Amino acid sequence: MSFIEFKNICKMYPGSDKNTVENFNLDIEEKEFIAFVGPSGCGKSTTLRMIAGFEEITGGELYIDGKKVNEVAPRDRGIAMVFQNYALYPHMTVEKNIGYGLKNMKMPADQIKKKVDWAIDILGLEEYRHRKPKNLSGGQRQRVALGRAIVKNQKVFLMDEPLSNLDAKLRVSMRTEISKLHRELGATTIYVTHDQVEAMTMADRIVIMKDGIIQQVGKPMELYDHPKNQFVAGFIGSPQMNFFDVTVSGNTVKFADGNTITLSEGMAKKLGGHQGEMVLGIRGEDIKMDAQNMDLHSDNQQYAVITDTEVMGNENNLYFNFGGTQAVARVSKYEISQIGDRIDFVFMPSKMHFFDKETGINYTEM
Numbered sequence: 001m002s003f004i005e006f007k008n009i010c011k012m013y014p015g016s017d018k019n020t021v022e023n024f025n026l027d028i029e030e031k032e033f034i035a036f037v038g039p040s041g042c043g044k045s046t047t048l049r050m051i052a053g054f055e056e057i058t059g060g061e062l063y064i065d066g067k068k069v070n071e072v073a074p075r076d077r078g079i080a081m082v083f084q085n086y087a088l089y090p091h092m093t094v095e096k097n098i099g100y101g102l103k104n105m106k107m108p109a110d111q112i113k114k115k116v117d118w119a120i121d122i123l124g125l126e127e128y129r130h131r132k133p134k135n136l137s138g139g140q141r142q143r144v145a146l147g148r149a150i151v152k153n154q155k156v157f158l159m160d161e162p163l164s165n166l167d168a169k170l171r172v173s174m175r176t177e178i179s180k181l182h183r184e185l186g187a188t189t190i191y192v193t194h195d196q197v198e199a200m201t202m203a204d205r206i207v208i209m210k211d212g213i214i215q216q217v218g219k220p221m222e223l224y225d226h227p228k229n230q231f232v233a234g235f236i237g238s239p240q241m242n243f244f245d246v247t248v249s250g251n252t253v254k255f256a257d258g259n260t261i262t263l264s265e266g267m268a269k270k271l272g273g274h275q276g277e278m279v280l281g282i283r284g285e286d287i288k289m290d291a292q293n294m295d296l297h298s299d300n301q302q303y304a305v306i307t308d309t310e311v312m313g314n315e316n317n318l319y320f321n322f323g324g325t326q327a328v329a330r331v332s333k334y335e336i337s338q339i340g341d342r343i344d345f346v347f348m349p350s351k352m353h354f355f356d357k358e359t360g361i362n363y364t365e366m
């Protein structure tokens with residue numbers, strides 16, 4: 001039995017005639033760090049709130065540590081939650097905020113002090129312990145909110161977009177802090193975010209949702225390399241995967257602008273005989289430059305003119321028009337070209353994905 005089990009969990013809000021969360025099935029192991037990602041309104045927070053007990057489960061069963069918790073009150077579920085808006089008490093100091101929940105639990109004062117000191121130490125808040133929230137930066141406030149959660153010593157942490165109010169740089173450093181905290185404490189963590197980079201960098205496994213339905217569950221690189229559908233392929237990765245409308249007949253792939261490439265034997269096999277109109281997907285780093293110097297199906301070599309560049313140093317984006325759309329290739333600093341330059345490239349034969357035009361299913365991952 002897994003530590004947390006969702007069995008056909010559904011949520012229908014009062015007054016609605018359709019499920020906001022539909023047949024959610026998932027097993028989470030003890031100590032795992034799971035991220036729920038998906039666009040706004042896809043049901044991530046609703047699912048998290050059902051685990052916390054703040055939202056009624058309208059269908060299915062939820063088990064935590066072997067016990068069905070559908071009807072169990074939030075405080076008895078063994079969870080601690082960290083919110084996006086921190087939810088700190090403005091009139092209390094850092095140490096009072098962190099210890100408040102324990103005081104409420106009627107823990108003796110000396111024990112509370114020990115726990116609060118431990119949290120303050122682990123979160124690097126010593127010099128702020130007597131300050132009130134209004135005199136703290138966003139990152140410090142977020143650490144106090146984390147402190148409140150960790151002193152409770154619960155087995156499950158739920159975090160709802162805890163970093164979304166922080167600026168970009170602080171978000172990156174807090175990601176590392178939360179990951180470190182997770183490694184040290186080993187609590188099973190479920191982390192809601194709409195930021196796929198946050199999910200990719202922090203989570204053991206990612207659950208991608210759309211319209212209340214799980215699209216795919218997997219390790220970050222599994223989702224990146226083996227997306228089950230076009231939605232997952234487009235959601236994970238930045239820049240987004242390139243998508244081209246194509247027609248496949250036999251082993252020939254024809255693009256909207258008339259260009260063609262020939263499928264390798266391996267790719268044709270992966271495609272499993274599917275023919276006709278579909279969407280070809282390929283990641284920017286799988287479009288290889290300087291094709292004439294490579295032994296990469298050179299008969300599939302294409303060329304284009306660069307229309308835009310994004311130079312970041314170690315990773316750089318070259319934009320060009322091809323196949324009836326704008327495409328982007330990801331290149332190293334040794335391959336940077338200028339706007340107006342001609343590039344010769346090939347699509348890495350084994351790195352193409354073919355999606356059904358209607359359903360978005362990835363034929364190459366079936």
Ligand SMILES: Nc1ncnc2c1ncn2[C@@H]1O[C@H](COP(=O)(O)OP(=O)(O)OP(=O)(O)O)[C@@H](O)[C@H]1O
Pocket residue numbers: 013014020038039040041042043044045046047194
């Ligand atoms: N109390 C409620 N009553 C009715 N509908 C609700 C309620 N709370 C949320 N919803 C609706 O349920 C859907 C899912 O909302 P939810 O907050 O779970 O999405 P989310 O994926 O967390 O989005 P976001 O990233 O914007 O926070 C939305 O369409 C939302 O409007």
